[in-house]
Amino acid sequence: MVIMLKVVRGADAEAVITPNLGHFGDLTPTRLVAVADLITVEPAETYQRWIIRVR
Numbered sequence: 001m002v003i004m005l006k007v008v009r010g011a012d013a014e015a016v017i018t019p020n021l022g023h024f025g026d027l028t029p030t031r032l033v034a035v036a037d038l039i040t041v042e043p044a045e046t047y048q049r050w051i052i053r054v055r
Contacts, residue, residue: 020040
C-alpha cells in the first residue's frame, strides 16, 4: 500500500480505478481514499475524498 500511495501522490492522480476491493483485502483503503478517489468496477462504487453536499 505504501508504494501505491507514493505512485498516486507522485502522479498527482485524482482517482484510482480497480476491478474490485479484493485488491485491498475487501476493505476500503482509507489511506488511499485520503489522497485520491477510488472507483471500483464491480460493484460500481465511488469512494470520494470529499462529500459534496447540495443545498
